[in-house]
Amino acid sequence: MSSGGLVAALSGLKSNFIWVGWIGTEIDEEDRPVVKDLLWKNYSCIPVFLEERVANEHYNGFSNGVLWPLFHYLPGDLDYDDQIWNSYVEANEIFSTVVADILKPDDMVWVHDYHMMLFPEILKQKKPEARIGFFLHIPFPSSEIFRVLPCRKEILMGILNCCLIGFHTYDYARHFLKACTRIVGLETAPNGVYFRDRFVQVGVFPVGIDPDKFFESIKTPKVESRIQELKKSFEGSKVLIGIDRLDYIKGIPQKLQAIERLFQKYPEWKGKLVLIQVAVPSRQDVEEYQKLKKEVEELVGRINGLYGSLGYSPIHYLFQSVDSTELTALYNISDAALITSIRDGMNLVAQEYIVCQTDKKGVLILSEFTGAAQSLSGAVMINPWNTEEVADSINNALTMSEEEREEKHQMLLNYVTKHTASHWGLGFVKELYKASHNADKMVSIPKLNIDEVVDIYKNSKRRLLIFAYDGTLIPYTNVPQLSRPSQELLESFDILSNDPKNDLYILSGRDKKTLSEWFNGLHIGLSAEYGCFFKDPDSEEWEQQVPSMDLSWKETIRPLFKYFTLRTPGSFFEEKEMLFTWHYRNADPVFGCIQARELHLHLDNLPLDVIVGDKTLGVRSYNINPTSSMKKVITDSIPKNLDLVLLIGDTHIHPSELPQFEGKIYNISVGKKSNKDSYHLNDPSEVIELVNRLEKISDSVA
Numbered sequence: 001m002s003s004g005g006l007v008a009a010l011s012g013l014k015s016n017f018i019w020v021g022w023i024g025t026e027i028d029e030e031d032r033p034v035v036k037d038l039l040w041k042n043y044s045c046i047p048v049f050l051e052e053r054v055a056n057e058h059y060n061g062f063s064n065g066v067l068w069p070l071f072h073y074l075p076g077d078l079d080y081d082d083q084i085w086n087s088y089v090e091a092n093e094i095f096s097t098v099v100a101d102i103l104k105p106d107d108m109v110w111v112h113d114y115h116m117m118l119f120p121e122i123l124k125q126k127k128p129e130a131r132i133g134f135f136l137h138i139p140f141p142s143s144e145i146f147r148v149l150p151c152r153k154e155i156l157m158g159i160l161n162c163c164l165i166g167f168h169t170y171d172y173a174r175h176f177l178k179a180c181t182r183i184v185g186l187e188t189a190p191n192g193v194y195f196r197d198r199f200v201q202v203g204v205f206p207v208g209i210d211p212d213k214f215f216e217s218i219k220t221p222k223v224e225s226r227i228q229e230l231k232k233s234f235e236g237s238k239v240l241i242g243i244d245r246l247d248y249i250k251g252i253p254q255k256l257q258a259i260e261r262l263f264q265k266y267p268e269w270k271g272k273l274v275l276i277q278v279a280v281p282s283r284q285d286v287e288e289y290q291k292l293k294k295e296v297e298e299l300v301g302r303i304n305g306l307y308g309s310l311g312y313s314p315i316h317y318l319f320q321s322v323d324s325t326e327l328t329a330l331y332n333i334s335d336a337a338l339i340t341s342i343r344d345g346m347n348l349v350a351q352e353y354i355v356c357q358t359d360k361k362g363v364l365i366l367s368e369f370t371g372a373a374q375s376l377s378g379a380v381m382i383n384p385w386n387t388e389e390v391a392d393s394i395n396n397a398l399t400m401s402e403e404e405r406e407e408k409h410q411m412l413l414n415y416v417t418k419h420t421a422s423h424w425g426l427g428f429v430k431e432l433y434k435a436s437h438n439a440d441k442m443v444s445i446p447k448l449n450i451d452e453v454v455d456i457y458k459n460s461k462r463r464l465l466i467f468a469y470d471g472t473l474i475p476y477t478n479v480p481q482l483s484r485p486s487q488e489l490l491e492s493f494d495i496l497s498n499d500p501k502n503d504l505y506i507l508s509g510r511d512k513k514t515l516s517e518w519f520n521g522l523h524i525g526l527s528a529e530y531g532c533f534f535k536d537p538d539s540e541e542w543e544q545q546v547p548s549m550d551l552s553w554k555e556t557i558r559p560l561f562k563y564f565t566l567r568t569p570g571s572f573f574e575e576k577e578m579l580f581t582w583h584y585r586n587a588d589p590v591f592g593c594i595q596a597r598e599l600h601l602h603l604d605n606l607p608l609d610v611i612v613g614d615k616t617l618g619v620r621s622y623n624i625n626p627t628s629s630m631k632k633v634i635t636d637s638i639p640k641n642l643d644l645v646l647l648i649g650d651t652h653i654h655p656s657e658l659p660q661f662e663g664k665i666y667n668i669s670v671g672k673k674s675n676k677d678s679y680h681l682n683d684p685s686e687v688i689e690l691v692n693r694l695e696k697i698s699d700s701v702a
């Protein structure tokens, strides 16, 4: 059994599952049948056999030499080359072959962690019907960090072939969604990604432990007697516990520096405090881990040399793994646990310490850079880089009143005993089951059946026709000013709008002046600047959709847009009353996308709404919602027996936000498919075909 949280979490699942995995060493061909048989019979495991070179380059080289440091915000430690990338691909392919051979129709496949991020796409190619969920046990970094990865797009596409993708925290999920938008240009929603013809669900499932395992262990005679021995060994001293894989993300050097600072600032603890640091051997073939071991052991030696005495060592350092008896007893007798990770997907040691505090109600001192910090609110939070703060926190924890310790411990225990490994596992599998069934429903966005719409139009009593403009009624062009509507289109809209059953609207990012000029004299409603302004068909006046807006942001943003325009040959930007729109259609396709990503990064940190269009990036004040203007139109039309709504193109309206009515609504994507829509048309020419068919009916009635 490997050490680490993934194994601890999965060992805590109560449900049956087949574990497919690499067994950590190369097995000769002739021995493989025996090994397979033994693992299957005794552990319900199926081994994946990898030759030493591939295993080493996949696990040490790429997984732990490239992905691990990058995902923990340490891009400087990347050690990327094609050789280790190819082995990463090869190992994922070998895993997919093993799984494809055993997969049965109703099986679900739960893929774990950064080692397997290409597996879902590869398995999907072999088994298109496979129902796959992916869970990342480590942080997903901000897209500013993630974009450094040379194979960033392949990694994202690798896991987007799932029905469900899970993370420990909302932060990680949000970073992933942003990366999908910026790096692959995908449309996202708070709970998922629109990818090809499907909606890939993204969820948050904080991992937990198996508390009962520890509650039962503490009561065993073996642990009881070990607890007594340890209490005797450290009688008269306060005990701090550190349980970490010897990994640079665990912040062990930072922990040791804080202990040294504690002795300097609070010398009274000398001779009265010990830190028991268990450093579990981990990834010893990776150079960064070898360097870390030397650094830690030097620090331990120095601090013990400075603050120790004959018969007293402030730091008890174990470079080894400990068995569950020793671990449980160590947790139990410790007055505080000190977790100083500089980044950590979750950190289960924190939770294990809490459940083992049956006597002392010891204090959890927890780095804010762990996933656990987002849910263990009863912990004493620290920034491990702030040595002074950590030293003070240790002193405060060890002198904390019993009442406060009891109160904090109860808060923590309530959380940990509810959000267990089993709760985590069942939650994910249930969501995967639902998502995999929903995914079947969303396999494709069917092409609109124009004949069907024409029939319904013919027999309907009240109709609301809502069109986007650019890319819907007229193809995108390199020069926006040239996109004025043709005379034929104006005549069609004149006929449609004069049909007493019809209300006709155009929703656009264009400004008021342009839309008023282009559609002057037509009895149609207009929405300008993505919903900032609205003009009713019966009015000549534009209404501003939000009260007086603070537009001071324009002074700040204008230089940024000018900068990117200068930097990106072929791009230009439009300043409208409430909106800036940056166009990069005429720029180099690759460079333009890179620049758009860069600009998006800058805009994302501002209190503004960023509107991602087709080769455009818009920005406007918050809380302007184009749906609100159309909600009122629909609400007003319902009493007039509204029974048909056509919502055509990228109107930036989410149909789910519109009022319900007795009748049919057609949400129609044009060109780029989007799952918020239920049908698609390929391009504006097909939209015009539909308009002409509807016009003929209205004309014949007129």
Ligand SMILES: O=P(O)(O)OC[C@H]1O[C@H](O[C@H]2O[C@H](CO)[C@@H](O)[C@H](O)[C@H]2O)[C@H](O)[C@@H](O)[C@@H]1O
Pocket (backbone or CB within 6 Å): 002, 003, 004, 005, 006, 007, 009, 113, 137, 138, 207, 245, 282, 283, 344, 345, 346, 347, 348
């Ligand atoms: O398998 P190893 O290379 O020996 O590494 C041990 C585990 O380290 C990482 O654990 C992560 O998952 C834990 C459970 O979700 C989480 O609590 C912890 O914060 C993460 O670091 C790695 O992600 C696992 O795959 C390894 O098994």
Ligand SMILES: O=c1ccn([C@@H]2O[C@H](COP(=O)(O)OP(=O)(O)O)[C@@H](O)[C@H]2O)c(=O)[nH]1
Pocket (backbone or CB within 6 Å): 002, 003, 004, 005, 006, 008, 243, 245, 278, 280, 320, 321, 322, 323, 327, 346, 347, 348, 349, 350, 352
């Ligand atoms: O000698 C040891 C000490 C600890 N652990 C376990 O390793 C896991 C560490 O998980 P955590 O999430 O804290 O960190 P990770 O190692 O997964 O990054 C915990 O379940 C510990 O009980 C272990 O397997 N061997």
